[in-house]
Amino acid sequence: MELILDNISCGYGKRVILQGFSAAIPTGQVFCLLGPNGIGKTTLFKAILGLLPLKAGRASLDQSDLRTLSRPKRARLMGYVPQSQFTPFAFSVLDVVLMGRTAHLGPWGRPGRVDYQVAEDSLARLGLEFLRDRYFTELSGGERQMVLIARALAQEPMFLMMDEPTSNLDFGNQAKTLRIIRQLADQGLGVVLTTHYPDHVFQCGDQAALLKPDGSQLVGPLRRVLTAENLSEAYGVPVAVLEWPDKRQDLTICRPVYD
């Protein structure tokens, strides 16, 4: 299955923020959206999710235009892992994950045996069984992030849409999250994520899109897009990309260079 974004423009109200964005994102890959603050990453993200109407262009999944799909249908194709994790109510972790089943229920429906099984499996897939009966509001930021990934998995989607999945996490939890993202993609899910850290893209990504301040966009295999030159241009600071050959894996590191 392939998510195809064909010449998309999006924005709020009359204001167009991002123009003419195209990409093809197959399942089994991690597609990373990068760019400076305010460039339109989140806007594009919301437009793909159908939370904002497209100003122009077409987003389709295997020939079917996303606009023609009902909300539940869309939710069965795309799971959303949001950045904020706030709720004023102390739901149990299992209940939160069960909410991911909503798109599979009728309008008056309630989760049944199968839904509970899927929710438990989603928790198990991320090794979170031990959180099952805890209250979501009592969890740490890293645990909440994982539970929301489990909720998205319970939607049984083809694609996961993750908005800055590593931005509120400590170093260890960032690494764990990136590893899980890679694993999920290897298991066949398509992942679209936004991030501020090129390093994180090197750790888990396949393709990258770099939105530049001049309105141009670079889309393609990440090593071709995330070069020192492109990153320096996009972020307005000199950047070095270092390759560190290691016996077990290819390590690529990105950091700013000061004069």
Add this chain to the structure above:
Amino acid sequence: MSFSSTLTRRGPLRGPRRENLALLALGLALLLTMFISLGLGRADISWSETIRLLGLKLTGQAVDPALRREEVVLFSIRLPRILLAFMVGAALSLAGAAYQALFRNPMVAPDILGVSSGAGVGASLAIVWGLPTIGLHLMAFLFGLGAVFLVVFVARIVGQGKSILVLILVGVVVSSLFGAVGSFIKYLSVDDQTLSAMVLWLMGSFAQSGAWRNAPIMAVALALGVIPLYLTRWRVNALAFGEEEAQALGVNVEKLRLFVIFASTLLTASAVALCGLIGWVGLIIPHLARFLVGPNFSRLLPATLLGGGLFMLVVDSVVRVALPGEMPVGIVTSILGAPLFIYILCVGRKVWN
């Protein structure tokens, strides 16, 4: 800035078993309270007579003519009032719980969208025009509904029906407007009797339950409000993380929101129209209910119905028996409500962000 009241449940039992037990306990407490309340009152009826009469009624047997007076007191005066108090408490609490889930805000009361002030204007007009009681109920109900429709309509124009914040702000504006109109009507009424009738109505009471007239009306309204909320009892949970997440989970948020607003408004407007303004119940009972069974609306719904009904019944019984005259029940709920709410604030965890 937002406040999070996550009264977390502690103790040896967690999860569904504890929640089922809590619901069972509430149900039993309610039945017991109904029975005790039936036996309490100014008319001197002994407990043995009460039990005997209740037994005869429940088994459908004829009542001894010597107990005719007692029968009238128990089943034509006390019983309808007990049922009405239960249903009004249940309706206000459930509406409060639904609005709190909808607005993702545990500080929301059922009159957030202007029902009460609208109903107040309707009732005041009815009193000025000297309409019969049933006309007063109808006017209060229609004006209550009207105020909410106005809020939803204006919010659609202002915020394109998208922002929940716009809805709340328009609710505040319309409430205030109707409050002013209500005051204006009171100011114009020169006659003391009219004025005191209005003020007294606004305080809320079950004293005018009109034997069996109001209880069936409330029963119909309660059913009409509970059914849609019961049907959406799972879906409503998905709103807890906000509009966008709910949409991404496959919920048609705008439709669901109107559905919930309609049901909750129906519940609140009928309760207010029949019994006047009874504050705090719809704000506090959902908190206590979440404390018992958690925020999952599937369980919160029965818990608020039972808990709200129980609370109101207890308060009204106290008003009936222990307090001089016919003290408006709204005064008592407010006096009890304020410290109870402070207690909830202390127990609940506070998060300011």
